[in-house]
Amino acid sequence: MTTQAKPEETAAPGGSSSFLSVRDLSVRFRTEDGVVRAVDNLSFEVERGTTLGIVGESGSGKSVTNLAILGLHNPANSEITGSIKLAGQELVGAPNKELEKLRGHTMSMIFQDPLTALSPFHTIGAQIGETYRKHTGASKKEARDRSIEMLTKVGIPQPTTRVDDFPHQFSGGMRQRAMIAMSLVCDPALVIADEPTTALDVTVQAQILDLLKELQQEMGTAIILITHDLGVVAKTAKDIMVMYAGRAVERGTVREVLKAPQHPYTWGLLSSMPNLTGPVGVPLRPVRGTPPSLINLPTGCPFNPRCDHLEQVIGGKCTTERPPLAPEAGHATACHLSSGQKQEIFIDQIQPRLG
Numbered sequence: 001m002t003t004q005a006k007p008e009e010t011a012a013p014g015g016s017s018s019f020l021s022v023r024d025l026s027v028r029f030r031t032e033d034g035v036v037r038a039v040d041n042l043s044f045e046v047e048r049g050t051t052l053g054i055v056g057e058s059g060s061g062k063s064v065t066n067l068a069i070l071g072l073h074n075p076a077n078s079e080i081t082g083s084i085k086l087a088g089q090e091l092v093g094a095p096n097k098e099l100e101k102l103r104g105h106t107m108s109m110i111f112q113d114p115l116t117a118l119s120p121f122h123t124i125g126a127q128i129g130e131t132y133r134k135h136t137g138a139s140k141k142e143a144r145d146r147s148i149e150m151l152t153k154v155g156i157p158q159p160t161t162r163v164d165d166f167p168h169q170f171s172g173g174m175r176q177r178a179m180i181a182m183s184l185v186c187d188p189a190l191v192i193a194d195e196p197t198t199a200l201d202v203t204v205q206a207q208i209l210d211l212l213k214e215l216q217q218e219m220g221t222a223i224i225l226i227t228h229d230l231g232v233v234a235k236t237a238k239d240i241m242v243m244y245a246g247r248a249v250e251r252g253t254v255r256e257v258l259k260a261p262q263h264p265y266t267w268g269l270l271s272s273m274p275n276l277t278g279p280v281g282v283p284l285r286p287v288r289g290t291p292p293s294l295i296n297l298p299t300g301c302p303f304n305p306r307c308d309h310l311e312q313v314i315g316g317k318c319t320t321e322r323p324p325l326a327p328e329a330g331h332a333t334a335c336h337l338s339s340g341q342k343q344e345i346f347i348d349q350i351q352p353r354l355g
């Protein structure tokens with residue numbers, strides 16, 4: 001197997017070495033209706049060989065965040081501020097040529113729907129090989145051998161013949177595996193998987209997640225896994241970031257956050273997924289209300305119109321003051337409730353509901 005030279009990690013502020021470091025990232029879109037604040041002041045880190053799970057309702061800014069990392073927003077209608085450092089290299093404002101070199105090679109993306117990423121007119125082998133040749137300058141023969149190697153690695157049966165199949169000749173699960181093979185063909189150091197298993201049945205979903213984990217262990221890949229499913233995060237990620245209206249409302253290790261969540265929105269998400277921890281057959285309790293407009297965010301905490309705990313916060317701060325995500329490191333929440341209150345509410349009201 002060919003191994004690419006990997007950029008060196010740099011020491012992050014505070015002395016820890018983090019491979020991907022996102023600081024105060026904001027992404028805004030100019031639209032006819034006004035400025036959409038899709039991502040607002042987001043900071044997080046991902047270390048090599050670990051997975052960060054990003055969860056949040058539809059429209060919370062998960063994909064926009066990750067497209068910013070990949071440099072895929074159109075500069076004509078978007079404004080990106082803050083910093084995204086990959087192995088010490090600043091990506092915000094980097095020339096497109098530079099980003100193009102990194103995409104597919106140092107960082108790559110696995111999309112929800114392989115059919116949007118795979119061309120129907122070219123064989124699977126040609127597409128995997130093309131990505132490899134583009135970044136390594138390998139010969140056609142070398143690229144074909146590498147494609148077969150990758151198809152073997154992701155568990156495609158008879159890879160030496162299936163390499164010449166077109167995408168429509170593969171089943172859904174096999175296409176997803178082929179796309180993973182294509183994403184990993186250059187041994188990227190960072191893989192962003194945006195809902196990689198949503199379209200698949202539960203068994204295939206579990207196989208694909210296991211496969212990603214195996215490849216991560218083998219190659220030390222850093223993974224960002226975007227999903228609606230907290231169960232998937234619980235099984236695969238080390239860290240979790242819960243997003244709401246373009247911001248992080250809770251962040252920490254999966255262990256801490258899922259054992260003792262502290263934000264009312266995370267409580268809502270957990271209550272809406274009883275099969276994660278609770279008994280079967282309990283009716284779903286979706287988070288009441290709808291996400292806010294990102295053009296006109298509510299003043300104060302953006303979650304306040306949907307929150308059940310406003311009266312418990314002294315001084316009515318929830319509707320006037322935006323709570324910061326605190327503390328800066330470790331298990332952090334953006335909520336005005338005191339730590340004591342959060343703990344009490346979780347133990348008395350939320351935990352019994354989760355079973």
Ligand SMILES: Nc1ncnc2c1ncn2[C@@H]1O[C@H](COP(=O)(O)OP(=O)(O)OP(=O)(O)O)[C@@H](O)[C@H]1O
Binds near residue numbers: 036
């Ligand atoms: N190019 C754009 N122009 C204007 N608004 C945009 C653009 N791209 C995304 N948005 C808006 O940004 C917000 C965040 O979108 P994003 O796709 O990141 O959500 P998401 O969390 O990935 O949701 P889902 O779970 O449905 O994939 C949405 O309100 C979306 O409409």
Ligand SMILES: [Mg+2]
Binds near residue numbers: 062
């Ligand atoms: Mg999305």
